[in-house]
Amino acid sequence: MVPSTTRRAIVAVMAGLSTSPVVPSSAQAPTVIRLGVLSDFSGPYRDWSGPTTLACVQQAVEEMRVLRPELRVEVLQADHQNKPDVGVNTAREWFDRRGVDAIVDVNNSAVGLAVSSVAREKNKVFLASGASTAALTGAQCSPNTVHWTYDTYMLAKSTSQAMVRNGGDSWFFITADYAFGHQIERDATQFVRQAGGRVLGAVRYPFPQTTDFSSQMLQAQASGAKVLALANAGNDTVNCVKQAQEFGLGRRGIRVALMLAYLTDIHTMGLQTAQSLVLAESFYWDLNDRTRAFMDRVRGRLAGNSLNQMNAGGYAATLHYLKAVADMDAVRAKASGLETVLRMKAMPTDDDCFGPGSIRADGRKLHPAYLFEVKKPEESKAPFDYYKLVGTTPAEEAFRPMAEGGCPLV
Structure with missing residues (x-):
């Protein structure tokens, strides 16, 4: 239905239309x-x-x-x-x-x-x-x-490799239990390991029924990971970032990696909460x-x-x-x-x-794909002035090589 x-x-x-001649009914x-x-x-x-x-x-x-x-x-x-x-x-x-x-x-x-x-x-x-x-x-x-x-390949590659290079060599995933969450967790795990990092654990939650991520935050904290990766999107990402801050994960040295987030998510969180987060996007209005x-x-x-x-x-x-x-x-x-x-x-x-x-x-x-860092509140000079460009992946490198995709068309 x-x-x-x-x-x-x-x-x-x-x-x-108002000035067009009448078209005969026989005309196509x-x-x-x-x-x-x-x-x-x-x-x-x-x-x-x-x-x-x-x-x-x-x-x-x-x-x-x-x-x-x-x-x-x-x-x-x-x-x-x-x-x-x-x-x-x-x-x-x-x-x-x-x-x-x-x-x-x-x-x-x-x-x-x-x-x-x-x-x-x-x-x-x-x-x-x-x-x-x-x-x-x-x-x-x-x-x-x-x-x-x-796509999940581009997002996972851009974010995970940058985080590992900057010292985030141990990861824990909070993953939405549907197709996107599963695939981006798999892709990011692959890139983390290729860069020399380790994945210490992951927990999946039912979508869209979950709003309280307390249990997941405690598991992430107990894992000893340096990076908490959020394999989700939308309100779930916003809620996870806010609850990670409430649980003091940043004070414990755990960095949050956004596998998929948008400028609109950053706006919802506010710069005070979102500052210094790293994320990949292919478009930014002020680029x-x-x-x-x-x-x-x-x-x-x-x-x-x-x-x-x-x-x-x-x-x-x-x-x-x-x-x-x-x-x-x-x-x-x-x-x-x-x-x-x-x-x-x-x-x-x-x-x-x-x-x-x-x-x-x-x-x-x-x-191209772009890696952005969220500005601190004092760095933002106008509405939606939220990003600093910290890296660019050329178009020919940003997405999965066609030969590796398994597409029967090629």
């Missing part, structure tokens, strides 16, 4: 490309996903309307409720009855893998900007899926002139919120998809998601959020 929150948000793409109706933003609009990840990603997708559509006014686009939205069955049912409803051509976002790895399978079955397109599992370009890759923004220019353009849609890498990925993936549609024409794009993705891979990418890049044969979008 499709969630009741599903509704159509038609974006301004009907330029000049214009082809409309339909995008579906499938995300968390009401659950634990709402504050850093659904509404803001939707705003960024709408921004991309508006920019393409200016470039190609003949291209007509509609945007729908729905809440997957972090449940694979809800995500699958919504995807089928959209593809079969609503004429949706591409689904964007899906900020849950289990839901993302399920939606990727449906998109392949229906020969549609899945633009994954929120799902983080590297399996989307590995054993479960699809010729109809493009994986933008980040360079182009990212600042994008922030200026989209600011009016954000209702006072800031952007994170997932939101930026929704914008960039949508923009590149629509460029490919315009290049091949909307009729052909609607007929075959596979052909549209092939065109996306053949075209170089370039946008203000990620700069120039490319899409590999396995569907992995390539761009």
Whole structure:
């Protein structure tokens, strides 16, 4: 059953409609490309996903309307409720009855893998900007899926290797018991060991029922590890950081590593709590002139919120998809998601959020990864001025080598 929150948000793409001549009824109706933003609009990840990603997708559509006014686009939205069955049912409803051509976002790895399978079955397109599992370009890759923004391999590599190099050679994991948590714990464990570190233990907790992490904090403390790694996201990450501070883990010399966190999480924690945390992201609004220019353009849609890498990925993936549609024409794009993705891979990418890049044969979008340290309160000079850049991993090194992924497409 499709969630009741599903509704159509038609974006301004009907330029000049009021002055257009009446089209005879015998004329063929214009082809409309339909995008579906499938995300968390009401659950634990709402504050850093659904509404803001939707705003960024709408921004991309508006920019393409200016470039190609003949291209007509509609945007729908729905809440997957972090449940694979809800995500699958919504995807089928959209593809079969609503004429949706591409689904964007899906900020849950289990839901993302399920939606990727449906998109392949229906020969549609899945633009994954929120799902983080590297399996989307590995054993479960699809010729109809493009994986933008980040994945567990990139996050684990950037953060864990830096922490070990700086003396954090013994680790303990607190892991959310679902696909993302499992995979990023596995990936980070691999990189910790490759760098000469050790993993002393791990504990998994049920998601999304857990809010009290007292037991997990005591286990981390008892392990003797120098690094507490949080293999979770959203409100769980925020709660863990706050409770680690309450338990005095920092005073005991235990550093906290964020396997996945966003600028919006740092804002929720506050700089007093989050200062000196280290995390990896592929986008930051204040990174360079182009990212600042994008922030200026989209600011009016954000209702006072800031952007994170997932939101930026929704914008960039949508923009590149629509460029490919315009290049091949909307009729052909609607007929075959596979052909549209092939065109996306053949075209170089370039946008203000990620700069120039490319899409590999396995569907992995390539761009640099950045390691940031959270500023101290006195170092921040403006709202959302939270990060210091401490390292950059080039695009060709940031993501898992294609030969190691096991993708049957390559």
